[in-house]
Amino acid sequence: MHLKRDEVSTMSFSVFGVVAALLIGLLRLVLVVAVVVLIVRALVHMNREPSLSVKQPVSSGGPSDDSSGGSSGGLMEGEAVPDMTAGGPMPIVRRRMACALLVGVAVLVMVLIVGFVVPKDMYRIASMAPGLAASAVMLALALPFPDMSDRLGGGQVRTASLQSREPWTYARRYVLMQPMLAAGLLIIYLGYTTVTASPDDFGLMRSIQLVAPNGTWAHSSGPYPGSYYSIPLAVVTLVLVGLTCAALWRIAHVPSAPEARFADADRLWRVLLTRFTVFLSVGTMLVYASAVLMVAGTATVRVGTNSGTWSSAYADDVYPTLGNIQIIMGGVVAVLAVIYLVMACSALVQLWTSPRRTR
Amino acid sequence: MMGGGDDVRLVIRESSPVPVYEQIREQIEGMVRAGLLHDGDKLPSVRQLAGDLRIAPGTVAKAYAELAEQGVIETAPGRAARIRRVATIPEPLLEAAKDYAGQSRRLGSSLEDAISALRAQW
Numbered sequence: 001m002h003l004k005r006d007e008v009s010t011m012s013f014s015v016f017g018v019v020a021a022l023l024i025g026l027l028r029l030v031l032v033v034a035v036v037v038l039i040v041r042a043l044v045h046m047n048r049e050p051s052l053s054v055k056q057p058v059s060s061g062g063p064s065d066d067s068s069g070g071s072s073g074g075l076m077e078g079e080a081v082p083d084m085t086a087g088g089p090m091p092i093v094r095r096r097m098a099c100a101l102l103v104g105v106a107v108l109v110m111v112l113i114v115g116f117v118v119p120k121d122m123y124r125i126a127s128m129a130p131g132l133a134a135s136a137v138m139l140a141l142a143l144p145f146p147d148m149s150d151r152l153g154g155g156q157v158r159t160a161s162l163q164s165r166e167p168w169t170y171a172r173r174y175v176l177m178q179p180m181l182a183a184g185l186l187i188i189y190l191g192y193t194t195v196t197a198s199p200d201d202f203g204l205m206r207s208i209q210l211v212a213p214n215g216t217w218a219h220s221s222g223p224y225p226g227s228y229y230s231i232p233l234a235v236v237t238l239v240l241v242g243l244t245c246a247a248l249w250r251i252a253h254v255p256s257a258p259e260a261r262f263a264d265a266d267r268l269w270r271v272l273l274t275r276f277t278v279f280l281s282v283g284t285m286l287v288y289a290s291a292v293l294m295v296a297g298t299a300t301v302r303v304g305t306n307s308g309t310w311s312s313a314y315a316d317d318v319y320p321t322l323g324n325i326q327i328i329m330g331g332v333v334a335v336l337a338v339i340y341l342v343m344a345c346s347a348l349v350q351l352w353t354s355p356r357r358t359r
Numbered sequence: 360m361m362g363g364g365d366d367v368r369l370v371i372r373e374s375s376p377v378p379v380y381e382q383i384r385e386q387i388e389g390m391v392r393a394g395l396l397h398d399g400d401k402l403p404s405v406r407q408l409a410g411d412l413r414i415a416p417g418t419v420a421k422a423y424a425e426l427a428e429q430g431v432i433e434t435a436p437g438r439a440a441r442i443r444r445v446a447t448i449p450e451p452l453l454e455a456a457k458d459y460a461g462q463s464r465r466l467g468s469s470l471e472d473a474i475s476a477l478r479a480q481w
Contacts, residue, residue, distance in 0.1 A: 156373045160411035161366050162387075162396070164403045164439060255410035260368055 088265040089148050089257050090354055093273065097351060100140035108133035124229055127291075131236035134284040138243035141277060145254045158258035165256075167248040170267075170274040176248065178278060182285040183241040189289065190230040190237075193296050197226025204228045208296075210303045210319060221303035225292045233288060244281040248274060269351060276347040283340035290334035297326030367395050371412055379414055383422035388431050391445050393453060398444040402432060 108129050115125035163169070167176055198209035198220060205226030211218040225233070251273050256266045304319025367390060371382050390396045402408075405423060409416040423440050426432045434440045448456075463473040 157370060158373075158412050159368045159370045160403075160408055161368050162390075162403060162408075163366060164401045165407060253407065255407075255413075258411060258413055260370075263366060263368070 088262040090265055090269060090351075092146060092148055093269045094352060096141065096145060097273070097276075097348065100137045103140045104133045104137035107136040123223065124232060127229060128232055128236050130284055130287060131233070131240050134280055135236070135240045135243050137280065138240065138247045138277065141273070142243060142246035142250045144250070148255070148257050159260045160258065161256065161263065165252045165270075167252045167274065169252060170271045171278060175278055176274075179241050179244045179281040179285070182282045182289070183237050186237055186285050186289050186292075187234050189292065190225065190234050193225040193292065194227045194230045197224055197228075197230075208299050208303050219303055219306050221299045221307065223295060224299040225296050230292075233292070237285060237288065240281060240284065244277060247277045251277065265354075268354070272347045272351040276344050276351065279340045279344035279347060283337050283344055286333050286337035286340060290330045290337055293326045293330030293333060297323045297328075297330060299323070300326060369408075369412070371414070379412075380418045380422040380425070383408075383412075383419065384425050387422070387426055388429070391431055391442055392448045393456075394447045396442045398442055400442045402440040402442070404439060 111129040111132050112126060115122045115129070118125060194205070196208060197205045198207055199205055200207040200220065200222055206224055206228040207220045207222030207226070208224040209218055209220040223229070251270055254270075256263075300323030301320050302323075304323055369383060369386050371379050373379075375382060377385070387396070387402070402423070403411075405416050405419045409419045412419075423432065423434060427434045427440070430443060431445055432440045433443050459477070460473070463476075468476075
């Protein structure tokens with residue numbers, strides 16, 4: 001069977017169209033991957049300060065702070081540097097970290113159980129669980145630390161650094177601002193969803209409504225983060241950012257070990273714990289932001305398309321577009337949230353492993 | 360006192376006949392004159408230094424008050440103490456001291472022995 005010229009032309013165009021569409025799709029994928037890689041590199045670079053690196057070589061052979069005097073004694077080439085964190089403040093800090101994580105997990109489980117017990121508010125209570133758990137971790141870190149001098153035997157000779165310790169001693173200022181920035185943006189967005197929400201069949205502000213200009217019909221869709229969800233989430237966010245600030249202050253102001261040989265360990269744990277605190281706090285708020293964006297976006301698309309029954313040629317098209325934008329942004333924010341939580345875990349692992357180095 | 364790098368450290372000795380506040384005052388003054396602390400450098404708060412050295416805050420406050428009286432530091436309520444511009448030890452003398460300290464350490468001498476030897480020659 002011979003094809004007519006028109007059919008051949010049409011088929012060639014169709015094949016060309018498919019190939020072009022595939023290439024465009026591939027290009028889009030490459031662009032998205034490139035953007036994500038750039039964002040990750042920017043975040044990693046932004047949140048790392050060379051002077052705060054935890055990979056600085058451990059110094060030795062400095063003036064001795066031992067009253068017995070004598071030479072400090074250097075190390076031979078190739079000899080392993082003793083783990084400067086062994087017996088130092090690290091065991092105390094690790095114990096506090098473990099307690100904080102246990103408290104966080106306990107609060108998470110308890111809040112979820114309460115949600116099950118009160119099924120009427122199950123989703124609202126469950127939505128607060130991650131923020132309350134992170135707040136519990138921050139609270140545990142904000143409590144006073146036990147005195148390290150008894151454990152370390154601060155005796156006749158004691159030393160202290162003359163460097164003033166503040167939270168920005170252990171992280172860049174714009175890193176420390178990230179929890180407040182994330183909280184501010186999240187609360188602003190929750191404000192937006194609050195004012196755009198409508199009452200549902202039970203009179204609770206947890207749906208979004210689209211009403212015809214002439215008032216002949218009205219469609220609503222939920223769940224939507226109206227005041228029923230947004231107010232508790234905003235309160236949890238404020239509590240979390242407040243406790244984050246308290247934890248950062250505590251980390252900087254815990255009295256240091258009174259022996260010079262623990263100076264590196266002292267700095268190490270403060271840098272790592274500061275990073276963990278900031279990254280966990282921001283990661284949690286980004287998780288909330290992502291979830292709120294996706295829930296709000298999905299409800300907005302549904303109400304704009306009448307749960308998918310209207311055609312894509314719907315003249316208004318505002319709600320579906322707005323909804324899709326929110327869903328896409330929710331996806332991007334979810335990626336950022338994962339990055340921050342991974343960075344928090346990385347800081348925690350470094351705090352726990354405290355590397356031993358050789359010269 | 361211990362210096363070098365970014366971390367300048369105070370050392371106090373309970374066994375010393377010199378009162379603790381005087382040890383703090385002496386060392387900070389010495390660091391300023393030796394150029395380890397510079398004009399405008401911020402000192403830790405009374406509470407921070409007292410907590411790190413495991414001494415009463417009043418002891419640190421007394422040392423800071425005397426340093427302020429001498430004009431070595433300036434203090435103000437609610438603000439961190441800062442170093443004021445003071446005459447420093449001449450650079451050739453600092454270099455000589457550095458050489459002497461290095462030689463003493465190589466010979467295995469204690470700080471007390473090194474100071475005693477210097478005092479004897481003085």
